[in-house]
Amino acid sequence: MAEDPGKPDEASLIAAARQDPGEFGQIYQLYIQSIFRYLYSRIGSLPEAEDATAQTFLAALEGLGSYQHRGHFAAWLFAIARRKAADTSRARRQVPLENAEQSPAEGDILQQVIQTEQAAALAELISALPEEEHELIRLRYVAELSFSEMGRLLNRSEDAVKKSLYRLLDRLQGQLEVSHE
């Protein structure tokens, strides 16, 4: 989630794609998983998420000429994705937990059961959050955006986003502890 020093030089990729649209494939490979995961998490339906993902990249390809690179490409791309998600004219449905890919817990069965229960409780708490707070979780832990990218996307300062998220996590942790007492 932090800025990845090993990440390809995004500015170069964008400049190349603007010169030669065929180079857009590298940008696509860089963002396809995070865009898809974000849209799937937000929309909750696989066909719709794939549809919205395709539309996001199509719009990005079409709009790349008008994009002015200032190091905020992820925010620009996710702004398109958010718009496509909002346009999806369907009732929002969360991804059923049983369909979610869980990281298998190491250790004994009891520990796995506890962790699964905690994940379920946490998922329930998160799904009950107001949309604005849910979006913070989604952008950070599903799309894995940096605080800087989140700030740019949400038109807020990096520090403000960080503080908002940490405040939210603090509250969630407290609620999680209460639910297990």
Add this chain to the structure above:
Amino acid sequence: MNDFAPSHQLEDKIHAAVAVPPARPEFVDRLHTDLMHRANMKDRKALRPFYMRPAWIALLAVITLLIGSTLIIGPRRVYAAMRQLFGYIPGVGIVEQSNGIRILAGPVSVEQSGITVTVEQVVADATRTFVAYSVVGIPSWDKSGVPICTDPPSLQLSDGSTLSFLGGGGGEIGPDKPFSFATNYIFPPLPADVRQVVFLSPCQMPAIQLNLILAPSDFATPAVEIAATFESSGPQYTTTTPMPVPEQTFPPAPNNPSTPATPTPVPHGSGLHLEQVVELDNAYILAGNFTDVGDLAGVLSVDEGTYPVLITAADGQPVSYTSRNDIRPAVELGGVWYWAYEIPKPVHGPLTLTLTSIPVHQENSVQIPLDVGKNPQLGQKWELNRTVNLGGYDFVIDDIAKVENGYSIHYHTNASVPDLSLIILVAGVDSTQGGGSSNRQPQEVLYSETINFDSPPTGNLTFLLILHKIVQLPGPWTLTWSPPGPRISTVAWSGD
């Protein structure tokens, strides 16, 4: 009160709780192929600046002919001819029918393993191919746990070439059918002589042969695109500073109903813009947008909130209208809210579209300078008892105290204020962690916020108090449009 920095364990739990499957490799590969195909087409167009699709060349020729004809036979006959050129089909949008429109005679379905794919409608004109289809009875996961039935469709021509979709979208069919959906897709135009195409269906379903017929001449509602000239205005707020604070980094939210708002022309600023006007026999369709160019007291929230639009006639009476979501740009831009309204005739213009408010993200902040000295002591407290107004709400900053690794700030609001805790920073200094708590009392809500640092700053500090929220920014924003004069009529033309 609790200081807080999320542990790796908590973050791991959050990751697990919100995890979703990765994109399917087949989908990733297919979309990549599709994008590269489009990119290559785009590239070719870029290299050929005068490249035009044959359909557009034909259309340009027709328009040129019409302009020439105008000079020869007069505008009213030309207007009648123009009515033959365009049409409007509800749900499909504007169609160009200089070469006729090809349509599907009726819905065509295939059924396999309980899944039914139905191509409901095809409308092919010289500029695009509209396809509406539905899929019913989709199992979300097959026995191996792999999701099925998710590939986008394509159209295959008789020479084996395929057309990929350009845009479109849809949704589920009702809450009682969670795995059924209906979608409209836009594909490139079919060659002029093509009457048969194959719908390569998603869901590993059999292909569907689509036989197209020439639509009857009255299939589309006659339509004429007319000049979209308009005037617009937006509010000019009287900005007031509700209390003496050192500096307000953002203007206060003008959400006080008593704040006077005087309409002022905003030809190039944020506001309502008209992009297209289409005249039908019995109505006009006005399509446009609300654009945020960055001069609003907040950032336009396109995804959230409502956009209450009132349309009034010349006499000030409300005019009924219908939203038309089938007229939208191919590529939608961020920071722009798109709209299209169908207004039935007769229209007693000028019409005024009034947007009474818009939802915006607002980040209101105030700065509080405080000299804590060069060596503030643990427990040392600075009583402030200062009221600041943020976003229309009063927050009383009680005190700031030195804690072990930073500072804690105590403030309160009246109990009638909703739970809107502030984000508090020290300007120019990165904090490492922090936390806050609230305590709702009968008369007030008490807040405590702590900000910690690797090395707590000292001396002259500037505490930055931020309130972030989404508010309805009051307008009005208006757009005035006048329908054309009496030449617009549905009666037969008698000639000049």
